[in-house]
Amino acid sequence: MSSKENAKKKLLEILNQSISREIAVSIQYMWNHVMAIGTNAEDIGGVFEDFAKVEMKHAEKFAERIWYRVESQQQSLPK
């Protein structure tokens, strides 16, 4: 495998790991939102909910980057 192919493979691996991490963090924040209790639960829970949404958007960005790579590779294939 060429160094260029190795680099592509490593990049895809890192992007997939990044999506996984963002989703895991989003789920953690979502649970913090759901489990917020006490007098400030509404405010604190809302902050965690916002964080969960932000982290999910990060996962979306990584997914879009992977899809861009897939589309680019398909367009470069001989027809």
Ligand SMILES: [Fe+2]
């Ligand atoms: Fe993030």
